[in-house]
Amino acid sequence: MLQVDDVTGDPWPALRCWAAGRATAEIVERAALLDIPAAALGEARPAAERIQPTAPGGAPRSPRGLLVADLSSMWAGPLCGQLLARAGATVVKVESPRRPDGTRAGNRAFFDWMNHGKLCYGIDFDRDADQLRELLAVSDIVIEGSRPAALRRRGLGPADIATRPGRIWLQITAFDDDRPGFGDDAGVGGGLVGTSAAGPVFCGDAIADPLTGLHAALAVAESLGRGGGELIRLSMAGVAAGYAALGTEPPTSDAPVSPPAPPPPSGPASAQGADNAAVRHLVSQRRFLSC
Template structure:
């Protein structure tokens, strides 16, 4: 089986963070489990999943990701042409070669496409803000977690909380469920097993407000404006004492960064977490910013709960990757992808709506 070259410093630091969690985490499995489940090849200047490319602009390397139909549909607008071939990458590479990386990536972002300039992001710890009263110490099993996140980083954070004993409610809209439901069932189960899964209309503000108001932890994975315009942000929805709200973004929430879309591979490039080769940078691992950010978010949540909560935690995937990229170099380890053990299948979309309504009724009932 092919191996994935992972920097030793990345493995060591991730293991140090995992050791402080109240659940056991196999870092090799965390970083290579999806690759093992999907049979992905080691990356080069094409990501392991195949949707991202490292490409040379006139002055610098950058990463582009075409993982969604909307990204592919936006390519003609990006290149300012009427149409492109079924394989758009040669045309993108040719277009990039005559432009600066900053200019090209800015245009892609204007079109809502995931793109990044190599090492444009500096390391940063999660941003912590007080948003509510503290709570006395609680056991993990007492916690109600509302997960409003999809794909990998946010659901992985929720899965770690579920493994610690918390009740985790995964919220999806029927019109746009978690995109990983359409992929490998084994991968979806790996990061979502053990959660209650409900279907909710994101325009049903009152129902969502009631759910968020009952939560001890909220995991938010959308761009902040998506909830803010529905009056569902952490500074608006009434909170239980000690509620922790963790906001996972691609590039942070400051200024235009709040509107930037990111996936694990391009976020890693933004943070400079790449390997170096004679012909240019290479991707590291499989969408590595996703599992590293899920781990960082879970660690930040457990730390906040130990402090009594009442906090908003903002975790940027690119900043997490930049933190790992800044570690002193200590060689690489060739890691054989580690397949996760079989787990209980995750619930179907909307399977637990009735159970969650009963749970909320019980939480709101007078003692």
């Protein structure tokens, strides 16, 4: 990033000095070359989900009884999966043993709240790609939170999986292109930031993540109402930009606003791979019924 062979000690002063003499576009471009999440303030525009028909649709239906394969991690995708689970879907949380969901190493209460009630399936995306392909083939909804090319390289993209009538494939990306990103930089890219005397500051904690998770669940519900059979692509920066464009209005009421309350405690989420046998049995049942 700094185009030097060695930086001793704290790298941030050197990075600030390097960035001060360069245009924002150059910094973002160089970060993208190195797969480092970065965004220019307000680079994204408000964007609704992009919808592409991919399979025969069916009658409108609710999430109850549907099978969801959740390949996402962290926040946006898992929140969408949690909301679908609460609506009655069976949600399988898919993780690679080599790269588990990063929130497992963080606040345990947060991870449990986001993932309790899901079947946790640990599978190597490379070595066991055929088993993962079988799960995707029998799933009614697929949630994907990585860059689309990551699954395509393994033959696990939406075009590689056997068609299933009414299947909804949700792709959550940081930006409209294939750059990596997280909730903080996607929020900045959408212009959803706070202000301070020193300039823009992050708004909330990874604000684009929860907002996108809510929008994703709504997009899936609306697709189910249309009969499904769709590929839905949702950009976190585009969602954040939509909220940034709302502006602020003066309050119309003197009624006090209650402070946000923490969610009620949830049951523990399963350990990684704890439900492998149950998932394999579920896949076998669905394959038999589809014959």
